[in-house]
Amino acid sequence: MIGRFSLFPEQASTVAGQIDAIYFFLVAVSAVFSLAIAAAIVVFAVRFRRSKERQVIPTWEGLLSLELTWTIIPFLITLVMFFWGARVFITLRTPPENALQVYVVGKQWMWKVQHVEGKREINELHVPVGRPVKLVMTSEDVIHSFFVPAFRVKQDAVPGRYTSLWFEASKAGEYHLFCAEYCGGQHSRMIGRVIAMEPAEFQRWLSGSTGTTGNPSSMVSAGQQLFEQLGCATCHQENSGARGPNLAGLFNKQVALLDGRSVVADEAYLRESILNPQAAVVAGYQPIMPTFKGLVSEEGLLQLITYIKSLQAADAAPDAAPAVKTHATLQGSEEQG
Amino acid sequence: MTTTETTVSDAHGASGVNYLNADYGVRSWLFTKDHKRIGLLYLASITIFFALGGLAALMIRLDLLTPAGDLVGDETYNKLFTMHGVVMIFFFLVPSIPAVIGNFMLPLMIGARDLAFPRLNLASWYIFNLGGAFALWSLLSGGVDTGWTFYTPYSTMSSNTNVISAAFGAFISGFASILTGVNFIATIHRMRAPGMTWGRMPLFVWAMYATSIIFVLGTPVIAITLLLMILERAFHIGIFDPALGGDPILFQHLFWFYSHPAVYIMILPSMGVVSEIITCFSRNRIFGYSFIAASSIAIALLGFLVWGHHMFVSGQSVNAGLIFSFLSMVVAIPSAVKVFNWTATLYRGSVWLQAPMLYALGFIGLFTIGGLTGLFLATLATDVHLHDTYFVVAHFHYIMVGGALMGYLGAIHFWWPKITGRLYPEGLAKIAAVIVFLGFNLTFFPQFVLGYLGMPRRYHVYPDEFQILNVLSTAGASILGVGYLLPLLYLVWSMRYGPKAADNHWGAVGLEWQTTSPPPTNNFEQTPVVTGEPYDYRDPVEVKDVA
Numbered sequence: 001m002i003g004r005f006s007l008f009p010e011q012a013s014t015v016a017g018q019i020d021a022i023y024f025f026l027v028a029v030s031a032v033f034s035l036a037i038a039a040a041i042v043v044f045a046v047r048f049r050r051s052k053e054r055q056v057i058p059t060w061e062g063l064l065s066l067e068l069t070w071t072i073i074p075f076l077i078t079l080v081m082f083f084w085g086a087r088v089f090i091t092l093r094t095p096p097e098n099a100l101q102v103y104v105v106g107k108q109w110m111w112k113v114q115h116v117e118g119k120r121e122i123n124e125l126h127v128p129v130g131r132p133v134k135l136v137m138t139s140e141d142v143i144h145s146f147f148v149p150a151f152r153v154k155q156d157a158v159p160g161r162y163t164s165l166w167f168e169a170s171k172a173g174e175y176h177l178f179c180a181e182y183c184g185g186q187h188s189r190m191i192g193r194v195i196a197m198e199p200a201e202f203q204r205w206l207s208g209s210t211g212t213t214g215n216p217s218s219m220v221s222a223g224q225q226l227f228e229q230l231g232c233a234t235c236h237q238e239n240s241g242a243r244g245p246n247l248a249g250l251f252n253k254q255v256a257l258l259d260g261r262s263v264v265a266d267e268a269y270l271r272e273s274i275l276n277p278q279a280a281v282v283a284g285y286q287p288i289m290p291t292f293k294g295l296v297s298e299e300g301l302l303q304l305i306t307y308i309k310s311l312q313a314a315d316a317a318p319d320a321a322p323a324v325k326t327h328a329t330l331q332g333s334e335e336q337g
Numbered sequence: 338m339t340t341t342e343t344t345v346s347d348a349h350g351a352s353g354v355n356y357l358n359a360d361y362g363v364r365s366w367l368f369t370k371d372h373k374r375i376g377l378l379y380l381a382s383i384t385i386f387f388a389l390g391g392l393a394a395l396m397i398r399l400d401l402l403t404p405a406g407d408l409v410g411d412e413t414y415n416k417l418f419t420m421h422g423v424v425m426i427f428f429f430l431v432p433s434i435p436a437v438i439g440n441f442m443l444p445l446m447i448g449a450r451d452l453a454f455p456r457l458n459l460a461s462w463y464i465f466n467l468g469g470a471f472a473l474w475s476l477l478s479g480g481v482d483t484g485w486t487f488y489t490p491y492s493t494m495s496s497n498t499n500v501i502s503a504a505f506g507a508f509i510s511g512f513a514s515i516l517t518g519v520n521f522i523a524t525i526h527r528m529r530a531p532g533m534t535w536g537r538m539p540l541f542v543w544a545m546y547a548t549s550i551i552f553v554l555g556t557p558v559i560a561i562t563l564l565l566m567i568l569e570r571a572f573h574i575g576i577f578d579p580a581l582g583g584d585p586i587l588f589q590h591l592f593w594f595y596s597h598p599a600v601y602i603m604i605l606p607s608m609g610v611v612s613e614i615i616t617c618f619s620r621n622r623i624f625g626y627s628f629i630a631a632s633s634i635a636i637a638l639l640g641f642l643v644w645g646h647h648m649f650v651s652g653q654s655v656n657a658g659l660i661f662s663f664l665s666m667v668v669a670i671p672s673a674v675k676v677f678n679w680t681a682t683l684y685r686g687s688v689w690l691q692a693p694m695l696y697a698l699g700f701i702g703l704f705t706i707g708g709l710t711g712l713f714l715a716t717l718a719t720d721v722h723l724h725d726t727y728f729v730v731a732h733f734h735y736i737m738v739g740g741a742l743m744g745y746l747g748a749i750h751f752w753w754p755k756i757t758g759r760l761y762p763e764g765l766a767k768i769a770a771v772i773v774f775l776g777f778n779l780t781f782f783p784q785f786v787l788g789y790l791g792m793p794r795r796y797h798v799y800p801d802e803f804q805i806l807n808v809l810s811t812a813g814a815s816i817l818g819v820g821y822l823l824p825l826l827y828l829v830w831s832m833r834y835g836p837k838a839a840d841n842h843w844g845a846v847g848l849e850w851q852t853t854s855p856p857p858t859n860n861f862e863q864t865p866v867v868t869g870e871p872y873d874y875r876d877p878v879e880v881k882d883v884a
Contacts, residue, residue: 005802009790019718023789026719030709037680037705041698044683045690050620067628070677071670078666078712085716086659092721093655108495142491143585145650145725149791152722156651158586159490160579163652176800180725180793182484184495185411188796276582 012175012196013151014168018088020152025084029077092153095166099134102127103219103302106137106144106157108183109190114299116306117206118218123192125177127169128202134166136267140298145181148194156181162267169196223307226300230292244289245282248311256283270305355758355855370455371858376441377756378462379432384825386428386469391821393421397797398780398814401807406797414797415482416498422485423476427507428469430741431599434606435552436465436517438748439545441756443521445849445856446539448530448865453523461516468510475502484795486596487563489577489588493570501570504563511556514602518552521545530848532867539847539871540623543630544609547637551598551605554641559595562588586652593644601640603737604704605633607744608675611697614751615679616872617845618694619686623872625678632671639668649720658717665715672708676701691843692766696747699774703739707732710785728788731781739777746773746824753828754838758855761831765823773820779813846873 011017102125103114113121127133137146137157146165147154150173155165179190197205217225227233235244245255250265258281263269272279274296277289296304356373366374396417400408409417440458444451452458475481481503483492492500525546529538566588568574575581577588608629616623623629645653645661653661679701688694710732714720723729753761783806792803799807841850852861 005805006790007786019722022716022719023713026709026713026716030706030712033709034702034705037676038702040680041683041701044680044686045688045698048619048683048686048688050687050689063625066681067625067674067678071674074673075667075670078669078715081712081716082663082666085718085720086662087718089649089658089662089717089721090655092718142495143488143651147725147791147793149722154650154721154724158579158652160585161652176791178791178793178796182415182486182488182491182725182795184482184491185415187415188406188411188793188798 009152010150010171010173010175011152012169012171012173013148013153014170015088015092016150016152016170018091022081022084022088026081029081092166095134095164096132099132099166100128101134101136103299103306104135104137104146104157105140105298105302106146106179106183106190107140108142109179109186111144111146111177111179111190111192112299114219114302115206116219118222119206123177125192125194126202126205127194127196128199129169129172129196130199132166132168134164136162136164136302138162138298138302142183143181144179144183144190147178147180148175149178150175151194154180162271169194172196172198219303219306220310221307223303223305223310226296226304227307230295232304235289243285245285247308250311251309255280257281258283258285258287267305270308271301274301274304354857355853356858357758357855359858368459370451370459372444372452372455372458373441373756373856373858375458375462376437376439379436379440379465382462382466382469383429383432383437386424389473390421390424390429391818393417393424394814395818397421398811400797401799402811404799404801404804404807406799409797411797412482413480415484415795416476416480418795419481419484419503420476423472423481423503423507425737426485426599426603427510428465428472430603430737431514432465432510432517433603433741433745434610434748435521435545435548435602436461436513438610438745438752439521439548439606440517442752442849443524443542443545444528445755445852445860446542446847447525447528447533448848448861448867449524449528450859450861452520453528454520457516457520461513461520464516465510465513468506468508468513470506471502471509472506475499475506486592487566487588488592489566489569489583489585490579493566494578494580501567504567508560508563508567511560514552514556518549518556521549522553525549530865530867533848534867536627537867537869537871538630540612540626540629540633541606541609543633544605544612547633548602548605550634550637551602551640555595555598555602558591559599562591562595565591586648589648589651590644593647594641597644597647598637598640600733600736601636603741604744605636607700607704607741607748608633610744610748610751611679611700612675613845613847614693614697614747615682616874617751617843617847618689618691618697619683620689620874621682621684621686621872622870622874623678624681624684625674626870626872628674629678632674635671636668639664639671643668646715646720649717650724662715662717662720666712669708669712669715672704676705676708690767692761692763692770693747693751693843695767695770695774696743696750699770700740700743700747703735703743703774703777707735707739710735722791723788725793726788727784727792727794730794731784731788734781734784739781743773746770749824749828751843752849753831754842755849755854755856757832757835758838759831759835760838760842761824761835762827765827769820769823769827772816772823776813776816776818776820780810780817781813783807783809783813846871 101116105112111123113125139157139159141159144157145154146157151167153165153167155163157163173196175194177192177194179187236247253265254262255265256262263280275291275293277291278287281287356371369375400406400414479499481500482498483496483500487504525542565576569576569578573581575583577583577585579585612623612629643661643665645657646665649658714723714732750766787803787806792799838854840854848865
């Protein structure tokens with residue numbers, strides 16, 4: 001927890017224990033090898049120290065069996081490290097389907113957080129204990145990195161794209177939030193707190209008006225408002241004369257493009273289509289959409305995307321229920337590295 | 338090494354003419370084409386840079402004594418660690434052993450009169466200093482705050498400091514590296530003495546060969562990268578900044594494609610030095626000559642395939658992460674093989690604990706810890722937590738300072754009698770070596786703990802609970818500072834007042850010890866002919882007992 005001297009960080013997420021187990025294995029391997037080497041050096045240096053009486057007759061210059069032994073054994077040990085580390089890493093990078101989605105925008109020098117329900121925070125993140133939370137992150141300016149040591153998770157927030165990170169807090173409490181990627185002047189002041197709360201308490205907090213900005217409207221309705229303000233509805237409406245593709249039920253669907261490619265309509269695709277519409281025009285439409293670059297903030301983009309995600313195909317209900325249901329995986333946007 | 342021509346030293350011992358007194362005056366140094374003098378010119382340049390980088394480190398450690406970071410302001414702190422990194426990496430560690438010791442010793446060790454291209458060699462020193470002047474000017478006239486990594490888009494769009502001139506300095510000095518690399522490769526291929534087959538080459542020469550490969554293949558990439566960064570910053574050409582349609586992660590790929598191999602530029606030469614010292618001071622053949630030689634080349638080549646391990650949390654894909662993690666595990670193996678072979682070389686030897694040997698053994702200990710902690714960062718899951726924390730800082734200082742710098746100091750002490758013809762005070766040197774070893778561990782070991790606790794690097798304001806470990810680290814740094822100051826003082830002293838050194842002070846078998854101390858301008862009166870293996874200590878030269 002915050003403010004106490006210790007030699008080992010607190011474990012406050014479900015993966016922390018798994019990562020610490022690998023860490024202890026690595027510490028053990030390192031200790032065995034360094035102590036063995038150090039002991040061998042000391043013993044040899046004393047046992048075979050230079051003296052006048054002893055005539056040295058060097059007898060060996062190598063031993064293939066020994067060379068192979070100390071090549072193969074360390075290699076096998078590193079294989080264990082690789083597979084174990086990879087397995088947990090894949091877990092870290094695969095958010096559960098039911099994860100609660102929270103949106104994070106980094107900027108010099110603060111973390112801005114939006115909950116789907118509308119609550120906003122700065123340099124603080126409230127999460128429930130015992131439920132996976134997935135952060136969808138981007139940056140307004142330079143690269144930042146979202147780091148919660150007690151959860152053992154970290155992910156860069158990169159301008160121009162969405163990255164994500166998930167964790168499940170296992171213990172209520174307040175934990176350090178650090179920006180781990182150097183981002184200029186006040187990098188070391190770009191810090192905050194993650195507050196893990198019991199689920200009931202979290203629900204109270206979420207519906208209360210004690211947030212950074214009072215009277216919150218949900219991200220979906222904020223997105224809908226932007227959608228109308230920016231005139232998106234003029235073209236992207238079921239009955240708008242088909243100047244633009246219908247957005248209902250679009251999210252996570254395969255889309256055939258004008259140039260013959262086919263892409264998945266994930267967050268990254270929606271973002272690109274708003275900022276740089278000519279990059280991927282849907283087959284059957286003219287490249288007539290203007291760019292909205294500079295007209296929408298990063299947070300506004302996230303609201304628009306949340307709204308588009310909430311649009312169900314024609315027969316389904318409109319923007320009432322979708323908050324949890326639409327949080328499918330984000331793989332597409334992360335695999336572009 | 339067995340040689341047939343041994344008349345050289347007698348002839349020159351008598352005449353007393355050597356590369357130092359063959360000519361006098363500033364011009365004789367500034368226009369010299371003698372690799373030995375150029376080595377000393379480099380020594381002077383990088384010593385100044387080391388002092389500057391060290392001064393920045395001192396300020397950093399003092400500032401970190403308190404959690405509030407109240408010695409310097411935010412901006413100043415950022416400029417200090419940038420200066421420390423840029424100066425120490427581009428202007429001290431990269432040129433240290435190759436340009437000083439390599440320049441001086443490589444031709445001597447293979448029985449050549451000079452490097453293949455003496456004029457190019459002198460040109461490289463001028464280019465290096467020109468780059469250094471650019472970097473220094475930008476660092477001193479306002480500074481740079483990007484960190485030595487120059488990450489975009491911070492460096493191109495956000496920072497309002499002297500990014501362009503600092504990066505241009507690094508860009509220019511890269512050409513000095515390339516010239517040195519080309520020169521070494523040509524020399525090793527074409528100028529070995531008769532009988533000096535590849536299998537008889539000293540391991541230091543193998544290490545220089547491996548390092549040169551990286552110089553030549555890697556440096557152009559960092560040059561291009563820095564140039565693209567400068568273009569984006571100066572002319573807003575969109576390459577890395579997403580606001581201009583660029584990709585900031587592309588910069589990281591390009592940057593680390595050079596900068597990871599650059600770590601091996603810093604460590605491979607030290608490994609070569611340690612191989613020389615360990616055999617000489619064990620009076621033993623090196624154990625596993627071919628494995629050590631081959632591992633240098635393996636490290637140089639594999640080192641080009643692991644850059645992505647700097648980017649596990651940058652937005653790189655999971656699959657890329659898996660591949661880079663695996664390859665990083667593989668590159669650890671040749672380093673481990675070297676450590677085992679060095680240790681085995683001590684077995685049934687005659688171990689002589691003089692100052693160079695203390696540095697070499699210190700190197701093995703610190704490099705082992707540095708290498709093993711590298712595995713924590715190559716392992717994907719633990720790297721997610723450790724990336725960009727003090728654990729990384731501790732790890733790479735164990736490699737670059739515990740490893741590379743210990744090797745450099747070992748080399749300086751080992752070859753000092755050959756270079757200057759004088760002896761340094763051995764007792765004081767041993768004390769300094771022990772101080773460096775202890776001070777180093779006290780400085781950097783607490784940083785491993787800090788890193789796992791989660792203290793991010795490049796933080797000058799930090800939570801209170803990290804203070805105790807930071808105070809320990811600063812205390813260690815002050816001890817380390819004393820350890821570095823001592824050699825500086827007694828080595829300078831010895832140049833004038835040290836006792837005269839014999840031609841072969843350590844009773845070593847390398848060719849460089851078969852000529853006079855200091856060597857004549859042409860190195861050897863007659864070209865030596867090599868007839869046997871290196872490190873043949875079966876019939877060692879008798880040494881006057883110094884201990």
